[in-house]
Amino acid sequence: MHNQRRIVGFLLIVFGVMFLLDKLDIFHFTLLINGWWTLLLIIPAGLSMARQGITAGNAILGVLGVYFLLEANGWNVRGFFIPAILIIFGLYIVLRNK
Secondary structure, three states: OOOHHHHHHHHHHHHHHHHHHHHHHOOOOHHHHHHHHHHHHHHHHHHHHHHHHHHHHHHHHHHHHHHHHHOOOOOOOOHHHHHHHHHHHHHHHHHHOO
């Protein structure tokens, strides 16, 4: 566990330096997709769902991540957001264990 924290910390430092160099126009840095940062929401939500099952917290985190990812890539999903939330919440109520 201690080594994993060091690896994550090191990766954060590397990405931070890369973004700083990009902002200073010293080095051009970009990732493959628009809205890549939304993966910082989607991946933990998916891992949490795999470990603990679907909870309100990880479902909200995952939905928000997907929403922001789609918006960042040019999809106009604002009109579908409220109906999707209602459907998901309804499915949660119907399918949850008592």
